[in-house]
Amino acid sequence: xxxxxxxxxxxxxxxxxxxxxxxxxxxxxxxxxxxxxxxxxxxxxxxxxxxxxxxxxxxxxxxxxxxxxxxxxxxxxxxxxxxxxxxxxxxxxxxxxxxxxxxxxxxxxxxxxxxxxxxxxxxxxxxxxxxxxxxxxxxxxxxxxxxxxxxxxxxxxxxxxxxxxxxxxxxxxxxxxxxxxxxxxxxxxxxxxxxxxxxxxxxxxxxxxxxxxxxxxxxxxxxxxxxxxxxxxxxxxxxxxxxxxxxxxxxxxxxxxxxxxxxxxxxxxxxxxxxxxxxxxxxxxxxxxxxxxxxxxxxxxxxxxxxxxxxxxxxxxxxxxxxxxxxxxxxxxxxxxxxxxxxxxxxxxxxxxxxxxxxxxxxxxxxxxxxxxxxxxxxxxxxxxxxxxxxxxxxxxxxxxxxxxxxxxxxxxxxxxxxxxxxxxxxxxxxxxxxxxxxxxxxxxxxxxxxxxxxxxxxxxxxxxxxxxxxxxxxxxxxxxxxxxxxxxxxxxxxxxxxxxxxxxxxxxxxxxxxxxxxxxxxxxxxxxxxxxxxxxxxxxxxxxxxxxxxxxxxxxxxxxxxxxxxxxxxxxxxxxxxxxxxxxxxxxxxxxxxxxxxxxxxxxxxxxxxxxxxxxxxxxxxxxxxxxxxxxxxxxxxxxxxxxxxxxxxxxxxxxxxxxxxxxx
Numbered sequence: 001x002x003x004x005x006x007x008x009x010x011x012x013x014x015x016x017x018x019x020x021x022x023x024x025x026x027x028x029x030x031x032x033x034x035x036x037x038x039x040x041x042x043x044x045x046x047x048x049x050x051x052x053x054x055x056x057x058x059x060x061x062x063x064x065x066x067x068x069x070x071x072x073x074x075x076x077x078x079x080x081x082x083x084x085x086x087x088x089x090x091x092x093x094x095x096x097x098x099x100x101x102x103x104x105x106x107x108x109x110x111x112x113x114x115x116x117x118x119x120x121x122x123x124x125x126x127x128x129x130x131x132x133x134x135x136x137x138x139x140x141x142x143x144x145x146x147x148x149x150x151x152x153x154x155x156x157x158x159x160x161x162x163x164x165x166x167x168x169x170x171x172x173x174x175x176x177x178x179x180x181x182x183x184x185x186x187x188x189x190x191x192x193x194x195x196x197x198x199x200x201x202x203x204x205x206x207x208x209x210x211x212x213x214x215x216x217x218x219x220x221x222x223x224x225x226x227x228x229x230x231x232x233x234x235x236x237x238x239x240x241x242x243x244x245x246x247x248x249x250x251x252x253x254x255x256x257x258x259x260x261x262x263x264x265x266x267x268x269x270x271x272x273x274x275x276x277x278x279x280x281x282x283x284x285x286x287x288x289x290x291x292x293x294x295x296x297x298x299x300x301x302x303x304x305x306x307x308x309x310x311x312x313x314x315x316x317x318x319x320x321x322x323x324x325x326x327x328x329x330x331x332x333x334x335x336x337x338x339x340x341x342x343x344x345x346x347x348x349x350x351x352x353x354x355x356x357x358x359x360x361x362x363x364x365x366x367x368x369x370x371x372x373x374x375x376x377x378x379x380x381x382x383x384x385x386x387x388x389x390x391x392x393x394x395x396x397x398x399x400x401x402x403x404x405x406x407x408x409x410x411x412x413x414x415x416x417x418x419x420x421x422x423x424x425x426x427x428x429x430x431x432x433x434x435x436x437x438x439x440x441x442x443x444x445x446x447x448x449x450x451x452x453x454x455x456x457x458x459x460x461x462x463x464x465x466x467x468x469x470x471x472x473x474x475x476x477x478x479x480x481x482x483x484x485x486x487x488x489x490x491x492x493x494x495x496x497x498x499x500x501x502x503x504x505x506x507x508x509x510x511x512x513x514x515x516x517x518x519x520x521x522x523x524x525x526x527x528x529x530x531x532x533x534x535x536x537x538x539x540x541x542x543x544x545x546x547x548x549x550x551x552x553x554x555x556x557x558x559x560x561x562x563x564x565x566x567x568x569x570x571x572x573x574x575x576x577x578x579x580x581x582x583x584x585x586x587x588x589x590x591x592x593x594x595x596x597x598x599x600x601x602x603x604x605x606x607x608x609x610x611x612x613x614x615x616x617x618x619x620x621x622x623x624x625x626x627x628x629x630x631x632x633x634x635x636x637x638x639x640x641x642x643x644x645x646x647x648x649x650x651x652x653x654x655x656x657x658x659x660x661x662x663x664x665x666x
Contacts, residue, residue, distance in 0.1 A: 340506025
């Protein structure tokens with residue numbers, strides 16, 4: 001054959017290859033790989049470095065992402081030796097194996113061996129089809145595509161993730177967990193052999209259904225492993241004696257509320273949380289025993305946070321996630337409800353920081369009207385002059401509303417904003433009002449726990465994260481160390497064993513929610529109890545139902561994290577220092593500047609209006625429309641207006657300091 005003939009043949013060969021390659025690229029463009037099944041992966045939520053909750057895929061499979069580097073090298077060696085010993089060398093198709101399979105099919109009239117490479121098997125797992133000649137041709141094309149777009153290791157990872165292992169279990173990680181209750185990295189030779197064998201006939205070799213067949217298939221693979229020098233004959237004999245698993249392990253479904261929340265929030269197939277599963281289960285069990293003591297139809301939620309790093313340890317979104325009658329699927333940790341009185345400590349703390357009062361300052365607890373707002377104490381009583389400590393411990397309403405009026409609602413909400421907490425207001429509210437002090441706002445239990453963690457850390461705010469991380473979160477000082485410690489001391493109570501915690505309760509209007517948040521040197525615990533539909537719990541108070549549950553939770557927490565016995569004892573209200581200066585300058589507590597007051601008739605005259613004053617140095621001089629009214633030593637004089645209209649009220653103290661307000665009487 002001359003050179004021209006040889007050159008022509010080479011050219012034809014080159015042209016054939018070029019045309020084939022162009023056809024392949026065109027087909028690859030118009031018929032791309034379908035990776036839908038590989039992209040539909042079970043989300044795994046882990047805690048304590050073990051699976052805590054695993055989700056089914058969209059097609060209802062337990063399909064856990066598996067990568068070759070996670071597995072013992074013995075598994076991949078066995079798989080490749082048994083299924084496709086030339087896997088690392090071919091381009092997706094093994095022509096010799098295919099030719100042999102085709103001749104066997106011609107000779108025997110049925111398929112004796114498939115001739116499929118691991119790449120072709122991967123293609124079949126991505127797009128399952130009935131085993132026909134056309135299907136085989138499509139698998140060959142898909143195998144070429146896989147080899148064109150992905151590396152050998154990437155193709156192997158797809159195979160290991162989609163490998164069928166009986167029922168709706170797919171992937172080596174899912175198989176290891178389901179049949180052996182362990183990580184795939186911990187598989188021993190006998191377990192590896194069983195999983196390798198099962199892929200070829202997953203329905204017929206399920207060990208829980210067909211233990212004898214599975215036992216024989218496993219031992220056959222063990223013998224193969226020994227013959228290839230992957231394990232010794234002695235190892236094979238020992239592993240052949242090991243029993244076959246006869247039951248499948250149920251996949252974990254712990255922390256369901258948090259698991260669903262994280263799944264929606266983070267687009268990842270594996271999410272590691274800070275939850276302490278052992279502690280979670282202990283408190284869940286304790287809540288089950290406590291359930292009969294809850295009001296009829298009530299649900300409960302508990303959140304425990306290690307505030308040193310602001311890591312949640314326990315997340316119980318409701319008493320029973322699967323209770324339809326009790327709306328157990330609702331996450332009450334993340335649900336907006338009225339916080340009741342639980343914001344009061346932060347109003348006082350801000351007041352301390354602004355220099356408006358101290359723990360020993362005396363406040364006036366008497367009925368006052370703030371514009372159209374007329375708050376009352378929960379027992380409808382007034383207690384006259386009380387200390388700040390007593391007002392907070394008794395959770396009196398009027399003093400804290402009066403203080404918030406001085407601070408300003410927007411300024412207080414600025415504190416919440418600084419702590420990255422956004423409250424929810426009713427749609428009917430034009431703007432936030434003084435009712436915020438008494439629970440007239442929507443907050444979640446999580447937000448309240450985050451707030452109280454600030455007090456526990458002496459005024460330092462840190463972002464709350466449910467994701468496990470070795471990075472210490474950044475912090476911001478939002479309250480002073482001094483005011484935080486003062487509030488902590490005021491809220492302190494004693495538990496069993498001479499331990500102490502600080503806590504504050506909150507019962508929302510109409511007894512719809514019973515809240516309590518408590519903390520010590522390490523933990524913050526929030527407890528919510530209420531009815532899912534927001535109806536009343538018939539006079540139930542947080543102190544009666546939520547506080548006992550909170551105490552039980554703290555009894556389960558680490559003893560060494562509690563307060564030192566040398567800490568200050570529980571609050572004693574008597575013998576407090578009598579600090580009488582509320583503020584450096586006088587100011588009107590009532591009426592409130594720029595408000596409208598409805599007058600009431602008393603015979604021929606109008607009823608007197610109480611004028612509440614605080615701060616400054618007495619005696620005070622009062623002026624009505626810049627005309628002297630009277631000089632007074634007390635802080636609550638009365639004024640009888642002559643008629644409706646607009647008035648300017650002025651108070652001047654003994655030092656000449658002035659406060660002036662404008663009101664309208666109707």
